[in-house]
Amino acid sequence: MTEVRGPLDGLVVLDFSQIVAGPMAAMVLGDLGARVIKVEPPTGDASRQLGARQADGYLGMYESFNRGKQSIVIDLHSPAGRAEALALVEVADVMIESSRVGVMDRLGLGAAPMLERNPRLVYVSISAFGERGPNSTRGGVDVVIQAETGWMSITGEPDGPPTKLGSIPIDAATGHVAAQAALAALFARERSGRGDVVRVSLYDVACSLHAHDFTDFLTNGWVAGRTGNYPAATTPSGVYETSDGTVVLSAYMPHHWKVAVEVLDDDRLRTDPRFLTIKDRIRNRDALLPVLREIMRTRSTAEWMNLFDAARLTSGVVRDTDTVAQSEQFEAADLRVDLHDENGRSVSSIRTPARYDSFPLAAGHPASALDSDRERVVALLADKDQLDKVRRA
Secondary structure, three states: OOOOOOOOOOOEEEEOOOOOHHHHHHHHHHHOOOEEEEEEOOOOOHHHHOOOOEEOOEEHHHHHHOOOOEEEEOOOOOHHHHHHHHHHHOOOOEEEEOOOOOHHHHOOOOHHHHHHHOOOOEEEEEEOOOOOOOOOOOOOOHHHHHHHOOOHHHOOOOOOOOOOOOOOHHHHHHHHHHHHHHHHHHHHHHHHOOOEEEEEEHHHHHHHHOHHHHHHHHHHOOOOOOOOOOOOOOOOEEEEEOOOOEEEEEOOOHHHHHHHHHHHOOHHHHHOHHHOOHHHHHHOHHHHHHHHHHHHOOOOHHHHHHHHHHOOOEEEEOOOHHHHHOOHHHHHHOOEEEEEOOOOOEEEEEOOOOOOOOOOOOOOOOOOOOOOOHHHHHHHHHOHHHHHHHHHO
């Protein structure tokens, strides 16, 4: 039986990045079949040191975004290290870096000299604020970018302080955007024969993720604010406590509202003229929400969900990660990947969210120990002809 190959099989990705965004982008390309070489400083990717819970060598942050890669340590601050990096670039198809703007140029590993050395290279540069503007040389992590791009100003209760989003969504989204951009550049290379430089910033991605708020301001001067668990543009849509838990109900469209009124079965919703139309309900949100909260507390989460599902209303249960991971939906989605390395170490994680009918994603192995793949990487450099054969196959 012929082995099904991923679309990037035979391509080499050099991952010079650290923490989340760049490593995520490289991992996505690896799942699509590319060989990903993680180039780490002598101290390793900084995410090897992160995580509130570490046991038996388990590094959750590093494991999450570096599975399937090969690790090699290269000291880019030494002449020998830079020479080794330049040799790797000659056999690479994609290079990803996430240093502060200007750092790679000072090391002689910026986009211009890399493409001069390998004209078919796709050079992906990920930065905090981009390469233009007064903040271009500043560093930035997810929570800083949330602050600088308006996310914290719209997150939290109206009378409370600005609040960060849970987890690291901007870092992760930037990784996916960078992978998408790299794929577009690779596709263009098939037509032109030339590589390209791709620049992605956390700042740009974070702004684009709430483009509607910027559209409101740029067009009409409207400034978004914090609305807690209830979106400003729609009502009712939000989070409600039941008698034993918490659910989300979104029933703002006219046909949904009509059904919701029957399910909630309270005459105040039927007769109060303040709640008749969408505009009425948005305008009178402060009057409607207390009524909905009172009604929702009269039944359990299971009871409400049974009623909402039967009526085909858009709703959901607020769950912790443990209940999500142990749910039937999580199992049916086949999100879990169980990874094993040659030393018997096992790690379970999450697959790349896209799926394809014609080929399986290459989940690979757990994240490699620091510099554990040096011999394999050196062998790649020694056998460029074999690599070219794989690419042409």
